[in-house]
Amino acid sequence: MKQEKSPLVDTPNHQAESSPMISVRGISHAYHDKAVLNDVSFEARAGECVAILGNNGAGKSTLITCVNKIRTPKSGEVFVRGQNFFEMSRNERARTMSYVAQSNEASQITVFDAILLGRKPYIKWSLSPEDIDKCNAVIEHMGLEDFKLRNIDELSGGELQKVMLARALVQEPKVLLLDEPTSSLDLKNQHAVLSFVRDIATHHHITVLTVLHDLGLALRYCDKFLLLQAGKVYSYGDQSTITEQAIFDIYGVKSHIVEVEDRKVVIVD
Amino acid sequence: MHLAGKRTVEKQSFERQQSSHHHGHSHDDGRDSKHGLNHDHTHEHDHYNDYRKHIGKKWLTLLVLTIVLVCTVLISASVGSSGISIAEVVRAFFGGGQEVSRTILWNVRIPQIATGIAVGVALAMAGCIMQNVLRNPLASASTLGIAQGASFGAAIAIVFFQAGVQLGASSAVTHAITSPSLVVIFAFLGGIATTAVILLLARVSGVSPTSLILAGVALSAMFTAGTALIQYFADDVRIASIVHWTFGNLGRAGWNEIAIIFAFNVIAFLYFIYNRWNYNAIEAGTSTAKSLGVNVNSTVLVGMTASTLISAVAIAFVGTINFIGLIAPHIMRRFIGNDYRFLIPCSALMGAVIILVADVASRTIAMPAILPIGALTSFMGAPLFLYLIVKQGKRTT
Numbered sequence: 001m002k003q004e005k006s007p008l009v010d011t012p013n014h015q016a017e018s019s020p021m022i023s024v025r026g027i028s029h030a031y032h033d034k035a036v037l038n039d040v041s042f043e044a045r046a047g048e049c050v051a052i053l054g055n056n057g058a059g060k061s062t063l064i065t066c067v068n069k070i071r072t073p074k075s076g077e078v079f080v081r082g083q084n085f086f087e088m089s090r091n092e093r094a095r096t097m098s099y100v101a102q103s104n105e106a107s108q109i110t111v112f113d114a115i116l117l118g119r120k121p122y123i124k125w126s127l128s129p130e131d132i133d134k135c136n137a138v139i140e141h142m143g144l145e146d147f148k149l150r151n152i153d154e155l156s157g158g159e160l161q162k163v164m165l166a167r168a169l170v171q172e173p174k175v176l177l178l179d180e181p182t183s184s185l186d187l188k189n190q191h192a193v194l195s196f197v198r199d200i201a202t203h204h205h206i207t208v209l210t211v212l213h214d215l216g217l218a219l220r221y222c223d224k225f226l227l228l229q230a231g232k233v234y235s236y237g238d239q240s241t242i243t244e245q246a247i248f249d250i251y252g253v254k255s256h257i258v259e260v261e262d263r264k265v266v267i268v269d
Numbered sequence: 270m271h272l273a274g275k276r277t278v279e280k281q282s283f284e285r286q287q288s289s290h291h292h293g294h295s296h297d298d299g300r301d302s303k304h305g306l307n308h309d310h311t312h313e314h315d316h317y318n319d320y321r322k323h324i325g326k327k328w329l330t331l332l333v334l335t336i337v338l339v340c341t342v343l344i345s346a347s348v349g350s351s352g353i354s355i356a357e358v359v360r361a362f363f364g365g366g367q368e369v370s371r372t373i374l375w376n377v378r379i380p381q382i383a384t385g386i387a388v389g390v391a392l393a394m395a396g397c398i399m400q401n402v403l404r405n406p407l408a409s410a411s412t413l414g415i416a417q418g419a420s421f422g423a424a425i426a427i428v429f430f431q432a433g434v435q436l437g438a439s440s441a442v443t444h445a446i447t448s449p450s451l452v453v454i455f456a457f458l459g460g461i462a463t464t465a466v467i468l469l470l471a472r473v474s475g476v477s478p479t480s481l482i483l484a485g486v487a488l489s490a491m492f493t494a495g496t497a498l499i500q501y502f503a504d505d506v507r508i509a510s511i512v513h514w515t516f517g518n519l520g521r522a523g524w525n526e527i528a529i530i531f532a533f534n535v536i537a538f539l540y541f542i543y544n545r546w547n548y549n550a551i552e553a554g555t556s557t558a559k560s561l562g563v564n565v566n567s568t569v570l571v572g573m574t575a576s577t578l579i580s581a582v583a584i585a586f587v588g589t590i591n592f593i594g595l596i597a598p599h600i601m602r603r604f605i606g607n608d609y610r611f612l613i614p615c616s617a618l619m620g621a622v623i624i625l626v627a628d629v630a631s632r633t634i635a636m637p638a639i640l641p642i643g644a645l646t647s648f649m650g651a652p653l654f655l656y657l658i659v660k661q662g663k664r665t666t
Contacts, residue, residue, distance in 0.1 A: 094562030
């Protein structure tokens with residue numbers, strides 16, 4: 001996954017880095033009158049990785065599905081590059097944001113066809129050579145050529161996760177949403193997937209919002225940290241927001257934080 | 270942000286130059302934009318050809334299936350109480366051959382084959398789509414009770430609204446439907462009532478896929494009981510016609526009925542094919558489908574309604590023929606996977622093949638007696654159904 005291997009064309013980003021790529025404003029949601037999200041707002045710039053952290057039931061997964069309008073939130077708005085995301089057409093939304101679910105259904109379909117699905121928002125009637133080429137470019141970039149024609153139900157968890165990520169990337173999104181991308185992976189694949197995501201975000205100006213359970217992984221690969229507590233934003237910001245107090249408030253565990261090579265490491269007591 | 274293209278292309282052309290340098294042929298300069306562009310095209314072409322090869326296998330499957338269907342049609346046309354050789358069938362079809370062969374072919378065999386094809390296509394397409402939108406490999410018109418609901422509706426039309434009459438009380442076979450539209454409407458109402466319950470259970474109550482089939486069992490038991498009650502109160506002539514009809518019979522539909530089934534099939538097929546990418550996306554899970562821009566709710570709703578409509582129309586004219594909608598798509602999944610671009614047409618053809626094979630079997634196994642075709646398809650389908658249950662059980666545990 002070397003950078004110079006990248007098939008993704010770097011379109012130089014001339015837009016002012018100060019303007020946010022995505023702006024989430026006052027998202028609230030409830031299931032059967034039980035509030036799950038309460039006035040969640042945050043902004044992120046192009047190329048940033050945002051870790052969404054919190055306890056089970058804090059509303060992390062609900063938040064990213066609401067941001068993507070997979071669920072329609074009770075209230076709130078999302079703007080991408082200043083455009084109202086919720087007012088876009090379905091295909092326009094799918095060309096703006098892509099999403100990788102926590103667990104994926106592996107059906108009898110080849111890796112290639114599964115990735116090709118990411119071109120769906122662009123397909124009018126038939127596929128264009130461009131669609132095929134974009135899929136192949138991502139397949140090559142992610143080193144998936146060898147099982148291009150294997151069925152995805154024969155893949156390991158790590159391979160399947162890569163295929164889903166590839167599918168989300170051929171959507172050419174501005175914002176990539178990941179719901180616990182590492183939950184079913186072994187240590188090696190956790191780092192492989194996240195460093196790949198990190199690389200894509202940095203070099204192709206995609207904003208990544210990812211739900212993570214592992215604070216260590218979050219601190220290593222993400223720039224911003226959104227801490228959710230019972231559906232509300234506890235804090236949002238860079239590494240400095242991760243404090244011993246915050247960890248105690250969010251997870252209810254005592255810890256101390258040490259710095260190793262300029263990187264924060266959380267040690268649970 | 271644009272994915273693909275240039276960088277890889279540059280890299281590839283670079284590699285190619287290296288390899289050609291190796292063989293000492295190339296004078297290319299990697300930075301020469303003109304040459305770079307040429308490579309760009311060749312490269313895209315390679316990928317596209319690669320893809321064409323991949324997709325070619327699926328087209329081949331479709332072609333083979335068409336040939337199989339033609340063969341099955343020929344066999345079906347030649348087999349029967351008065352055997353006609355395949356050569357004679359072909360001659361008679363093009364207006365040659367003996368007078369008697371032509372009469373048998375055009376008046377008996379061809380209408381029956383056309384009915385078989387129409388019904389097989391309808392049931393198989395419906396099963397294929399239902400399995401997709403309900404996320405349930407066990408779904409089909411007969412396993413969800415939709416076929417039984419449609420039968421019940423059609424029975425009401427025949428008995429209480431005089432939509433069907435029996436021509437001559439002695440010949441149980443020649444039952445004619447006098448008002449096809451009324452039978453279709455009632456069959457559809459019966460089918461759609463079942464679909465509504467299934468959809469409510471699946472979408473609103475969040476019933477698991479396996480339980481959905483249990484709901485289908487309950488619904489089909491209820492409608493079968495309803496049909497039995499109607500028979501109980503009907504007069505002799507009508508009982509005979511309903512009983513015969515519950516076995517399924519391809520010989521009952523006339524050209525009008527065949528045309529109606531075909532018309533619905535064509536419309537449904539176009540709609541299904543138009544939505545092929547939506548079905549492929551739903552196969553990846555509903556959340557993922559939504560993130561890909563699919564209107565999941567309407568795709569499910571319209572898909573189920575269209576599937577119910579084509580099954581109900583088919584069932585209204587030929588009676589209950591079970592399990593075609595279950596068998597055909599599963600056989601085709603073995604060959605082409607869950608790619609609905611090809612699964613829909615392949616399942617449709619497979620449905621036609623299976624029903625014609627069952628029809629030939631029903632006319633030859635106990636010759637000269639003709640066995641009910643519905644019984645034969647159930648004998649083929651039930652073991653597969655059990656197999657799928659075992660397979661699904663293993664996956665969930």
